[in-house]
Amino acid sequence: MGGLSMDQAFVQAPEHRTKANLADADGIPVIDLSPLAAGDKAGVDALAAEVGRASQDWGFFVVVRHGVLAETVARALEAQRAFFALPADRKAAVRRDEAAPLGYYESEHTKNVRDWKEVFDLVPREPPPPAAVADGELVFENKWPEDLPRFREALEEYAEAMEELAFKLLELIARSLGLRPDRLRGFFKDQTTFIRLNHYPPCPSPDLALGVGRHKDAGALTILYQDDVGGLDVRRRSDGEWVRVRPVPDSYVINVGDIIQVWSNDRYESAEHRVSVNSHKERFSMPYFFNPGSDAMVEPLEEMVSDERPARYDAYNWGNFFSTRKNSNFRKLDVENVQIAHFRKDRS
Ligand SMILES: O=C(O)CCC(=O)C(=O)O
Ligand SMILES: [Fe+2]
Numbered sequence: 001m002g003g004l005s006m007d008q009a010f011v012q013a014p015e016h017r018t019k020a021n022l023a024d025a026d027g028i029p030v031i032d033l034s035p036l037a038a039g040d041k042a043g044v045d046a047l048a049a050e051v052g053r054a055s056q057d058w059g060f061f062v063v064v065r066h067g068v069l070a071e072t073v074a075r076a077l078e079a080q081r082a083f084f085a086l087p088a089d090r091k092a093a094v095r096r097d098e099a100a101p102l103g104y105y106e107s108e109h110t111k112n113v114r115d116w117k118e119v120f121d122l123v124p125r126e127p128p129p130p131a132a133v134a135d136g137e138l139v140f141e142n143k144w145p146e147d148l149p150r151f152r153e154a155l156e157e158y159a160e161a162m163e164e165l166a167f168k169l170l171e172l173i174a175r176s177l178g179l180r181p182d183r184l185r186g187f188f189k190d191q192t193t194f195i196r197l198n199h200y201p202p203c204p205s206p207d208l209a210l211g212v213g214r215h216k217d218a219g220a221l222t223i224l225y226q227d228d229v230g231g232l233d234v235r236r237r238s239d240g241e242w243v244r245v246r247p248v249p250d251s252y253v254i255n256v257g258d259i260i261q262v263w264s265n266d267r268y269e270s271a272e273h274r275v276s277v278n279s280h281k282e283r284f285s286m287p288y289f290f291n292p293g294s295d296a297m298v299e300p301l302e303e304m305v306s307d308e309r310p311a312r313y314d315a316y317n318w319g320n321f322f323s324t325r326k327n328s329n330f331r332k333l334d335v336e337n338v339q340i341a342h343f344r345k346d347r348s
Contacts, residue, residue, distance in 0.1 A: 003088050003106065004201055009114040010209040017207060018233070018276040025234055025243035029054040030251070034065040036168055045175070052176030059271030060234050060255045062248050068161045070250065073225065076158035079151045080284055083120055084199040086145065094143040096121065101326050103143035110213035111337070116277050117211045120197040124159035127190065138323050159195055162223055162288040169221055169254060177264055179303055184263070190293035192322060198285045200231065203277040211275030211283070217257040218325055219291035224253040229283040235272040258340045259292065262313045265300035294319025313343045
C-alpha cells in the first residue's frame with residue numbers, strides 16, 4: 001500500500017516512538033467561529049480572547065463553524081484520494097526535485113528519520129517564474145497530474161477558501177495580542193503559503209515509525225484538515241506528555257507556527273507535534289501552511305517589545321529559512337536543520 005516498505009530508515013529512536021494507548025488531548029479548546037459571520041464587536045472580542053488563551057496554553061486549537069463550504073472540502077478530499085490511488089509511475093511523473101520542490105514526494109525526512117507517508121505539495125499562488133534561475137534558487141511552479149481533470153479545479157477552489165479563513169484567523173491572533181486587526185496582513189503580500197496533501201498508508205510497524213516525526217511548523221499558521229482516523233499527536237505544554245488530537249467532524253486544527261512565536265516575542269509558543277501511524281487504516285490530512293513573503297524579516301513586533309520584555313530573537317529572513325529547511329527535509333543530512341532557537345538572543 002502506497003509503495004512504502006518498512007526498513008531501517010523509518011525507525012525512530014526509542015524515546016521518540018509512539019506509546020500504546022495515548023491519552024486524548026481533552027483540554028484542546030474547540031472554538032466556534034460563527035461570531036465572525038455575525039460580526040458584532042463583543043462577540044469577536046470574546047472570540048479573540050479564546051484564541052489568545054488557546055495559543056498561550058496549547059499553541060493548538062480546533063475551529064468549528066468556520067465558514068468553509070462542506071462541498072469545497074469534499075471536492076478537495078476526493079481529488080486527494082484519487083491522486084494517491086494513481087499507479088506509482090503516474091505519481092512519479094509529477095515528482096518534486098531539489099530545484100522545483102512542488103509536486104509528489106514519498107521520501108521526506110523529519111529530523112533525519114524517514115516519514116511513513118507520501119505527499120503532494122502545491123502553492124495557491126504561483127510567483128512569476130524568474131527570468132533566469134540563480135544557483136540554489138527554488139522554482140515554485142505547480143505540477144498538475146495529467147488525466148485527473150477535476151484535481152486542479154478542486155484544489156484551487158479549496159485554496160481560495162483556505163486563504164479567506166487564514167486571514168480571519170490572522171486577524172483574531174492580532175486582536176488577541178492587542179494589535180490592530182490588520183497589523184499582520186502586510187507580511188502576506190507575496191506569500192509563500194503552500195498546501196500539502198498527506199497520505200499515510202497502513203504501516204506494518206507503527207510502534208517504530210512515525211507518519212511525520214516530531215517537529216514544529218516553521219511558518220505563521222497551519223490550518224489542518226484531518227480525516228476521522230486520528231494520529232495527530234501534540235506535546236502538551238503543561239506536562240510535556242504526548243496526547244492525541246481526536247478528530248472532530250467538520251473542523252480544522254489550527255496551530256501557531258514559529259513565526260507567530262517570534263512576532264509575539266514568546267507570548268505564544270509553537271507546539272511540537274507529530275503523526276502516529278497504524279497498521280490497519282490509511283489516513284489522509286491536508287495542511288495549509290500560511291507563510292509570509294520570502295523577503296519578510298521575522299523579528300518580535302515592536303508592540304511586543306518593552307524594557308521589561310526585551311526582544312528575545314534576532315531578525316531572520318523568512319525566504320532563507322524556508323529554503324534551507326526545505327532542502328534539509330529533502331534528504332538525510334548530517335547536521336541539525338535550521339530552527340528559530342538559532343536566532344534566540346539568550347542561546348548559550
Ligand atoms: O497529518 C497531520 O495530522 C499533521 C501533519 C503535519 O504536522 C505537517 O505536515 O506539518
Ligand atoms: Fe506540522
